[in-house]
Amino acid sequence: MSDQNDPELTQAPARKALGQHFLFDPSILHRAATAAGPLDGRTVIEVGPGPGGLTRAILKEGAAKLIAVETDPRFASALQDWPEARDGRLMVIEKDARKVKWETILAEAGAETPAMIIANLPYNVGTILLIDWLKAGAWRGEMALMFQKEVAQRICADPGTEHYGRLAVLAHAVTRPHIAFTLPPGAFKPPPKVDSAVAVLEPLPESEQFPHLDKLEQVAGAAFGQRRKMLRAGLKPFAKKHGLKAEDWLKDLGIDPTARAETLTQEEFRRMAASLVK
Template identity: 60%
Template structure:
């Protein structure tokens, strides 16, 4: 039931340049808000709130503090008029999320880690934002992120499947991943051309997380950059002078003839540690 004291959602047209597709169904919005777990008493970041449907759902479910990042002034202007901004419970951060200094935002709004990230992400920035959070956001807690279905599948994919690649390796190095639910194009206004899905990323315990995610990103990018090639060929471009790919791979019991999509998370971790060690040894010579 609509609360008459709540401001109306702004029914402005979506901007295709910003990859905007809006959700208005209250049941879907509530499912999204709670997909990664209860938000009551939590600090939450939202990206691309648009007319504020998911924003409203998060506030209704009891978040202690919500910061929504919006670069479209039409929506930012409207959201800043919401009564929760006057109490300090809700803030609008204007700007491009892909250029955001997240640590500065955390400090500016006095957010207390672990901070949840819950968002219906604009399609054109979802993947780079996630990679940025995976590699740099040590403050991040649970994430519930709406992506194109194929991107969500890539995040949650397992070895030897069609969608397994760099994104799965990075995401699963620091989190447990799953797809919460899938939505057809018709659930959005305007409808996109493809289905969407909410991916859930739950942080692994500190002892289970890989501690050199930036090195892992470099190794995974090289390995999957030429995914049809054997690892002994695809890794050549990142090896220090004098080190052969066969030597690196056999040192961690990986057949040089294998391809990247066959490697498990554990094997990627071993390979990355060996590569990082070789890089360090080379720089010390």
């Protein structure tokens, strides 16, 4: 296991503009690498490897192919010099992860799927990437992703709880999410201003996954955009755009028009989204 003094880890300052906060503790890196399950023989995607601490932990745990996407040329260049990059086990892509066509990259790499995604995500792009991955097809397997703690709580929240919202609705539509462990700011260099947490998202069986995530995202976004209002009022503009009267639409679906978004179950959100599929 690599540590802070490992010469293979690039020693360069974090850039605030890129949302970088680095981990060097070997025990934490091991926990993050293995949080979603065994890596032996698997394809793994890592976003924002930075100095390479988590990269080293993933490789040590037996990943057959690791695709590391890094937008910072300082770190991407250094990772290209690793022995695993030269022998083809580590594939380094210098690019903004938001612009990567994941299926194309996996095909070009000749990688086995489904691919695991394990990452200490840059704070400024984590949620965007997660939604992209939730909407992905069968190529995406288990995910272990480090976020700000509050974001992780929003991903894993159950109905009726403080953090329940759009992210939780989307995450529960295709995965079984939970928080594996939390970390204080002092675990990182530089330390962020908030606690962090690793969220593990295990794919639901295909028969249990909701296929229309775009519609589900629209419905959940509209409902939680007016979360203090009853559904019949909060969803009125949204329903009108779809040629519907909110109260009648909700009643027809067996949903209480006087309820609020935070009380709705995954099944009720699915019903609303499914009714909009042409």
